[in-house]
Amino acid sequence: MAPKLYGSVRSIATLRAVVAFHEKCVKFEFVPLNLTTGEQKKEPYLSLNPFGKVPAYVDGDLNLFESRAITKYIAFEHLGKGTGLVYRDLKKMAPMSVWMDVEAHQYDPVATKLVFEQAVKPFIMKMKPDSAVVKETHKKLGQVLDVYEARLSKSKYLGGDEFTLADLHHLPSMQYLKGTSTKRCSKLAPM
């Protein structure tokens, strides 16, 4: 039986796991949740992710949540398939871990705020973005991407010279921001 991924195609965190499955060429069953009605905050889903957030992963007895823990499991469980996505050598794994944590702690909070202002508000909530918040957050994103540019002048990808989870974890929010003014204001590379 294929593993199940519970989530929403609107959710950046869910899409991280979806991209990991695709990169590893692993079949999975997608179980969509209606975030608008708060399906993720109620049973039976709460038993799969007690924080009421998407996604959750289920394969037999194994139940995982937190998107980056799921992508790591998918990458290590299917080491021989598709794109590598992780290093096994500790000296290469360590810088990859650094840049995975940079994505989670330096990039993602800024990108998520911009996705909310630039995509969720206008296209889903039918509200106007707060231009002051957008301007301030663009500045913060620019500072993070300056560090990325310096890093990428020394290695081909963030985690090293191969495409890894450190890069992959950025894709869903970058995809959202591509269609917004953030693409023009910042240094987001074309994808």
Place this chain on the structure above:
Amino acid sequence: MAPKLYGSVRSIATLRAVVAFHEKCVKFEFVPLNLTTGEQKKEPYLSLNPFGKVPAYVDGDLNLFESRAITKYIAFEHLGKGTGLVYRDLKKMAPMSVWMDVEAHQYDPVATKLVFEQAVKPFIMKMKPDSAVVKETHKKLGQVLDVYEARLSKSKYLGGDEFTLADLHHLPSMQYLKGTSTKRCSKLAPM
């Protein structure tokens, strides 16, 4: 030569790495930075952590930052020493990764806000905590710790039946909060 850890004993993130070194019984050289004068935002430190945050780890050519990436490296580099801190079996490693990410994304943002209000403001900045923020954040911490209680009714530690980085990463902020009203209001276990 022992690895160097740059940071501040006031910094929760620095202390995560310090505790990891101690649990693994690994000697290290501590290089203190003066956060009050912004030493972490200037060269030469910026070359070690381009985000201008502490800590940074240097061992020969290897330069790491992001505290949790550092603790992971310390744990895997010294597998045979001191406390285990990590699982090597993938089926055990996956839930440990989940709870490491829970610490980073569900617990830490709430705990850090409380440390700022309850410890940094009164003891370092000589300011009064914002009681409304403390009250609201206690509620959020309580919700996270309710999930922890359910988890800890099924496994001895957060990451499984052994003490791992998933637990260790909580220690510095819990140590700060022990001396505050947060200990009485929430379900923080005595340490």
